[in-house]
Amino acid sequence: MAPRKGNLMTVRTDVKVLDATIRDGGLCNNFEFTDEFVTELYKTNVKSGVDYMEFGYRASKNLFDPKDFGKWKFCSEEDIRSIVGENVSDMKIAVMADVGRCDFKEDFIPKSESVIDMVRVACYIHQIPAAIEMIEHFHNLGYETTCNIMAISQANTEQIDAALEMLGAQSHVDVIYLVDSYGSLYPESAANLSKKYLEIGEKYGKAIGFHAHNNQNLAFANTIETLSYGVSYLDATASGMGRGSGNCAMELLLGFLKNPKYSLYSLLTFIEKYIVPLRESGVVWGYDIQYMLTGQLNRHPREAMAFTAEKRQDYCEFYKSLLDNF
Numbered sequence: 001m002a003p004r005k006g007n008l009m010t011v012r013t014d015v016k017v018l019d020a021t022i023r024d025g026g027l028c029n030n031f032e033f034t035d036e037f038v039t040e041l042y043k044t045n046v047k048s049g050v051d052y053m054e055f056g057y058r059a060s061k062n063l064f065d066p067k068d069f070g071k072w073k074f075c076s077e078e079d080i081r082s083i084v085g086e087n088v089s090d091m092k093i094a095v096m097a098d099v100g101r102c103d104f105k106e107d108f109i110p111k112s113e114s115v116i117d118m119v120r121v122a123c124y125i126h127q128i129p130a131a132i133e134m135i136e137h138f139h140n141l142g143y144e145t146t147c148n149i150m151a152i153s154q155a156n157t158e159q160i161d162a163a164l165e166m167l168g169a170q171s172h173v174d175v176i177y178l179v180d181s182y183g184s185l186y187p188e189s190a191a192n193l194s195k196k197y198l199e200i201g202e203k204y205g206k207a208i209g210f211h212a213h214n215n216q217n218l219a220f221a222n223t224i225e226t227l228s229y230g231v232s233y234l235d236a237t238a239s240g241m242g243r244g245s246g247n248c249a250m251e252l253l254l255g256f257l258k259n260p261k262y263s264l265y266s267l268l269t270f271i272e273k274y275i276v277p278l279r280e281s282g283v284v285w286g287y288d289i290q291y292m293l294t295g296q297l298n299r300h301p302r303e304a305m306a307f308t309a310e311k312r313q314d315y316c317e318f319y320k321s322l323l324d325n326f
Contacts (some may be wrong), residue, residue: 001323005230011259014232019045019250020211023096024235024242026056028285029066030071037123037274041081041238044200047266048254052118054094055080060103067227081115088202089202092117092144099123099130104137111142118144120177128163132171146233148177148211148278152193153184153298164197168204175207176200181244183215183291184298187225194226194261212248214240215295217270218286219248224256238267239275240244244301244308245291284308291314297322 006012021041022033039054045053046108056072064073075095086095093116096103109121119138123131128149134144136208147167152160152270167173178197180190190210197208210226211218223234240246251271254262289302293315299322307318 004228006228009258012227013259015206015227015257015259015263016051016233017049017250017253017257018054018094018206018209019050019237020054020235020247021237021250023054023056023235024247025285026070026072027243027326028241029070029283030074032069032070035083037278039052040270040274042083044238044266044270046091048090048250048252048263051252051257052092054096054120054153055083056095058095058097058102058104058107058119060101060107062103063101063251072165073291077109077116078246084115094118094120096120096122096148097134097138099134100169101165102249104134108138108141108143109224114143116143118146118174120146120148120150121173122150122179124150125152125159125163128166132166132173134172135167135171137319139253145172146175146177146209147173148179148209150179151180151300153182160193160196164200168200168206173206175209177209177211177212177233177235178226178231180213182191182298182300183213183219183295184223184293185212186216186218190222191199191225191229194229194231198230207232209235211303213242213295214245214247214287215291216301216303217292219246220252220256223253232260239271241245241278241285243276244285244305245287245295246285274277293319293322297326 056075058075061072095116097119115174121131121134131147138145178193201208208231210231211223236248236250238250240249254264290307292302294304
């Protein structure tokens with residue numbers, strides 16, 4: 001058994017907390033956050049000691065009509081600067097670029113001219129060569145980079161080994177993310193995968209991150225389990241706000257980490273003033289039976305999201321339909 005890195009009382013200075021509320025949470029409300037919400041979240045994250053704030057996607061305006069989405073689907077330089085100015089804080093700014101869904105060669109300026117610090121490249125495992133091309137482009141522009149390999153629970157061991165070796169040997173990526181897109185991992189499987197990632201990280205000098213979904217109420221458990229073996233970049237969102245069942249709740253993570261730089265007070269105030277009214281306005285996310293079922297079956301939550309949107313509660317029929325299409 002690989003040794004754990006530190007213990008429950010240890011302060012790990014390698015740990016970085018990333019807030020993905022606007023990006024993953026934007027999938028719940030079409031990225032239609034008010035400027036006040038985003039500004040207050042930015043200030044909250046700075047006060048809470050959060051290391052990175054992800055503002056959303058830098059999606060292609062050729063593929064996605066800006067009229068159909070809030071502005072954080074596109075994260076223009078001007079829109080981010082309208083919130084953060086020159087970002088005179090210790091917190092870094094991140095955006096996500098999806099392989100095949102962005103115009104990365106046209107839409108990114110050099111880091112020296114941008115307020116963005118990190119670009120997170122999201123891909124499926126068969127898209128690793130395309131992801132590496134994007135990572136190298138962003139690296140050459142001066143950005144920190146991550147590769148977030150989605151739906152890893154559906155990839156086989158050979159694919160994962162090959163993908164990690166390619167990223168390690170052929171790219172300048174700074175952080176490789178283990179992503180539990182379907183919320184199907186259990187702590188033991190999350191730990192075993194994280195050790196595989198950490199081996200490559202050690203071999204090639206890459207940090208490893210973890211991004212959880214809460215289909216089986218395990219997002220926080222899986223996050224701290226992978227952390228215990230050496231994963232250092234941890235994604236979380238305010239009250240777990242994220243697609244479908246949501247993510248690891250930031251308040252759980254900050255309450256757990258022992259580093260005194262992290263503080264809960266501002267976050268609790270933000271939840272009270274902004275997250276509670278958002279939920280009351282009808283924006284829906286979080287654990288529910290339909291998400292548990294897609295998580296247990298290791299499949300995309302799209303059917304569960306449709307079930308939720310239709311306000312259905314016939315869980316047994318839904319389960320049978322999932323099994324019929326298994």
